Amino acid sequence: MTTALTGHKIGFVGLGNMGAPMARHLHAAGAEVTVWNRSEGPAETAVADGLKRADSLPALAEEIADGVICVNLTVTEVVESVVFGKGGLSEKLHEDALIIDFGTTGVPATKQFAERVGGNWVDAPVSGGQVGAEAANLTIMAGGTDANFSRAKPILEVVGEKVTHLGPPGSGQVTKLANQLIVAQTIDAVAQALRLAELAGVDSGKVREALRGGFADSRILDLHGDRMVRRNFEPGGRSTWQLKDVRLICELAESIGLESPTLQNCRAMWEKFVVEDGNGDLDHSGLFRVYE
Amino acid sequence: MTTALTGHKIGFVGLGNMGAPMARHLHAAGAEVTVWNRSEGPAETAVADGLKRADSLPALAEEIADGVICVNLTVTEVVESVVFGKGGLSEKLHEDALIIDFGTTGVPATKQFAERVGGNWVDAPVSGGQVGAEAANLTIMAGGTDANFSRAKPILEVVGEKVTHLGPPGSGQVTKLANQLIVAQTIDAVAQALRLAELAGVDSGKVREALRGGFADSRILDLHGDRMVRRNFEPGGRSTWQLKDVRLICELAESIGLESPTLQNCRAMWEKFVVEDGNGDLDHSGLFRVYE
Numbered sequence: 001m002t003t004a005l006t007g008h009k010i011g012f013v014g015l016g017n018m019g020a021p022m023a024r025h026l027h028a029a030g031a032e033v034t035v036w037n038r039s040e041g042p043a044e045t046a047v048a049d050g051l052k053r054a055d056s057l058p059a060l061a062e063e064i065a066d067g068v069i070c071v072n073l074t075v076t077e078v079v080e081s082v083v084f085g086k087g088g089l090s091e092k093l094h095e096d097a098l099i100i101d102f103g104t105t106g107v108p109a110t111k112q113f114a115e116r117v118g119g120n121w122v123d124a125p126v127s128g129g130q131v132g133a134e135a136a137n138l139t140i141m142a143g144g145t146d147a148n149f150s151r152a153k154p155i156l157e158v159v160g161e162k163v164t165h166l167g168p169p170g171s172g173q174v175t176k177l178a179n180q181l182i183v184a185q186t187i188d189a190v191a192q193a194l195r196l197a198e199l200a201g202v203d204s205g206k207v208r209e210a211l212r213g214g215f216a217d218s219r220i221l222d223l224h225g226d227r228m229v230r231r232n233f234e235p236g237g238r239s240t241w242q243l244k245d246v247r248l249i250c251e252l253a254e255s256i257g258l259e260s261p262t263l264q265n266c267r268a269m270w271e272k273f274v275v276e277d278g279n280g281d282l283d284h285s286g287l288f289r290v291y292e
Numbered sequence: 293m294t295t296a297l298t299g300h301k302i303g304f305v306g307l308g309n310m311g312a313p314m315a316r317h318l319h320a321a322g323a324e325v326t327v328w329n330r331s332e333g334p335a336e337t338a339v340a341d342g343l344k345r346a347d348s349l350p351a352l353a354e355e356i357a358d359g360v361i362c363v364n365l366t367v368t369e370v371v372e373s374v375v376f377g378k379g380g381l382s383e384k385l386h387e388d389a390l391i392i393d394f395g396t397t398g399v400p401a402t403k404q405f406a407e408r409v410g411g412n413w414v415d416a417p418v419s420g421g422q423v424g425a426e427a428a429n430l431t432i433m434a435g436g437t438d439a440n441f442s443r444a445k446p447i448l449e450v451v452g453e454k455v456t457h458l459g460p461p462g463s464g465q466v467t468k469l470a471n472q473l474i475v476a477q478t479i480d481a482v483a484q485a486l487r488l489a490e491l492a493g494v495d496s497g498k499v500r501e502a503l504r505g506g507f508a509d510s511r512i513l514d515l516h517g518d519r520m521v522r523r524n525f526e527p528g529g530r531s532t533w534q535l536k537d538v539r540l541i542c543e544l545a546e547s548i549g550l551e552s553p554t555l556q557n558c559r560a561m562w563e564k565f566v567v568e569d570g571n572g573d574l575d576h577s578g579l580f581r582v583y584e
Contacts, residue, residue: 107492127506164502166494174492175499178485182478182508188345189477192552193470196541200399200466200546202458207467210456214419214431216474218510249488256491258583260484265557291550 003030004158010034011060011069012051013089014103018126018133019072022102022159025071025136026070029158033046038058049104057095058092066096068155075244076106079137084116093117100124100152103287104158104180104245105174107252110143120168122152125176126160129237137161140180143171175251177252180245185266186220187287194228195291224285236283243274295322297451300327303352303361303379304343304376305333305374306395310418310425311364314394314451317428318362320345321450328352329487333351349374355498358388360447362523367536368398385409394448396472396537399465399544402435402581406461411459412438414444417468421529429453433471469544472537477558478512479534486520487583497521516577528575535566 003255008031012023015037028035034052038041047053054060061069069089073079079101089099098120101110105123114121122144123233126269144147149165158162166175193216194204208225211217225231246267253263266283273287274280282289304315307329319325319342326344329335339345346352353361361381365371371393376382380389389414390401393402397415406413414436424430432452434441441457448455458467485508486496499519504508520523538559545555565579566572574581 006497011518082576084430105573127508135312137501162502162505164498166502167499170492172495174489175496175502179490179500179503179506179508180487181485182481182503182510182513183486186474186478186510188554189474189481192477192555193473196473196545196550197466197470199550200544202466204457206456207470210431210433210454210458210467211471213454213473214480215511216419216471218474218512219507220477220510221474223507245366248388251491253488256310258484258488258489258491261557262480262554262561263484265553269554289479291552 003032003129006030008068008155009064009068011036011054011064011153012072013057013060013069014072015046016072016074017130020068021130021136023051023073025159026155031194034060034063042269043265046047046097052154057087057089061089061092061094061097064094064097066153068098068100070100070102070155074103076248079105079113080109083113088214090117096120098122098148098151101154102126104176104202104248105173106248107170108255109215114144119169120148121154122148122150122167122173123169124133124156126173127176127179130196133159134199141172141175142168143167143169143173145169173280174252177249180242181249181263181266181283183220184242184246184249184270185262187219187284188222188266188269189290190218190221190225190284191228192290194225195209195288227283227285228288233286235281236285237281239270239274239282239284239286240280242284243280246270252268296446298322300324300447301356301359302447303346303356303359304364305329305349305361305535306353306364307338308364308366309422311394312338313422313426313428315339315343317451318447326352326355349379349381353381353384353386353389356386356389357505357573358386358390360390360444362392362447364393364394365535368401370539371395371397371405372401375405382409388412390414390443392447394418396468396540397470398540399462399464399469400547402465403462412460414440414442415461415464416444416448417464419468425451433457433458433464433467434462435459435465437461440489466544469537471532472540473555475512475576476534476538476541477554478510479516479576480531480558480561481511481549482513482517483520483583485493485578486517487580519575519577520580525574525578525581528577529565529574529575530572531562531574531578532572534576535562535572538562573578
């Protein structure tokens with residue numbers, strides 16, 4: 001049987017909650033997938049599912065040669081270390097290999113990384129969470145040269161439902177940060193609105209229902225508004241990651257001269273909520289608690 | 293022909309962009325509608341369309357007797373003056389008359405007004421703008437006793453598509469202010485996100501498209517995001533009215549003890565944009581200009 005990725009050799013680094021199902025979807029689509037993961041368990045599970053495993057990052061780079069290596073890691077520093085650090089991919093990286101970074105990584109760093117691998121870098125941060133990764137219907141915001149985007153596209157289309165090419169390397173990360181800025185601030189707005197209603201003696205569940213479909217409607221009002229009404233702050237999307245993204249947004253805003261008191265206030269809110277009040281493990285809709 | 297409001301006697305005060313089509317829909321639904329408007333033109337047009345006209349507010353109150361009087365005015369002070377002021381409705385208001393206030397009026401004031409007319413008050417602020425008023429598909433957030441809401445319901449259902457009863461008098465206004473809080477802050481968030489993208493060299497139209505359907509999606513991203521991308525700030529919804537609503541939100545927040553640095557920042561943004569920079573006649577999506 002020939003499927004979308006038959007004949008493709010793909011490396012996959014980082015088998016977390018999202019990386020693991022994504023690597024499995026690539027395998028199911030016919031690719032020969034070789035994985036590497038810092039901890040043993042996820043790599044062993046992948047092997048049991050028929051994927052290959054590399055003993056080290058340089059060995060993975062050697063195995064993939066001029067193919068595609070996907071990385072799905074948590075923070076910019078880990079991406080740098082895995083690709084360029086001691087014992088990293090770059091020790092054996094083929095000059096024609098293409099790296100696809102599915103994580104949310106800083107914009108200035110992404111541009112540097114792309115230069116350091118001769119341009120063969122596609123930033124492809126995703127939206128949709130673990131549920132989207134498992135269902136292979138992620139929204140993907142991609143940056144890279146036209147040629148590299150074309151090369152990455154069949155892979156992106158296996159794990160994503162909506163794939164948009166925004167421009168040169170870094171453009172995908174810029175778009176993801178625009179997304180996260182709206183999410184961070186809309187969660188805050190919905191939290192205030194529902195709490196305002198409660199304190200004024202009006203049922204917040206009824207208010208949420210009344211607002212659906214109108215100008216105030218959003219995915220955040222729908223999904224996170226419901227969590228706020230029910231006080232269900234199990235993650236979901238951890239507040240720690242929301243703060244990480246808000247910091248990246250501020251870094252980008254500063255580097256391009258976007259001045260925004262709202263953004264300063266937004267950062268102060270999330271810093272206090274996560275760092276000072278210790279709520280990093282709550283779902284980001286838990287920001288509601290600030291108003292209780 | 294018998295229609296929804298056959299046999300109803302309804303007064304309508306305030307034939308602005310929204311009030312005029314709403315009064316006409318009530319007439320078309322079979323009600324005998326008597327109007328009053330401060331300026332001549334709209335009242336004359338209404339008479340030409342078959343509606344009745346009262347010479348004064350007390351005359352309108354006398355004509356309607358124990359029926360329903362709708363008011364659709366711009367600010368709290370005008371509502372107070374029209375209902376309770378010298379030459380206002382209350383000079384001849386029947387004790388069983390019901391007032392429906394379609395405007396966005398302050399919450400503490402609404403509760404007072406309701407008391408002053410013996411409880412016969414339904415606050416029914418709307419969302420959907422002039423387009424929604426003309427299409428009779430407004431979203432209506434209603435507050436009032438169960439008995440008065442039942443009395444108002446056939447009228448609300450003629451002009452609105454989605455009618456929700458939130459609780460006692462004032463609850464509709466609370467809900468409308470929750471709506472406006474989300475709108476004011478989401479416009480700001482979308483403005484920052486799109487401008488962040490532009491300053492980082494990414495096409496804001498493409499970013500808006502890439503974000504549609506994801507966690508950052510909202511009616512504001514859809515409608516107002518498009519206005520920002522195209523720099524089309526013709527109203528639409530004037531920034532003057534957005535600021536008026538933000539002030540009402542702050543008044544309510546203070547009266548119930550909701551503390552929010554975000555809300556303080558939001559008010560400061562809109563005050564500067566409208567009062568200091570003189571942008572009150574721009575559509576509220578024009579807040580984007582703050583970031584240019």
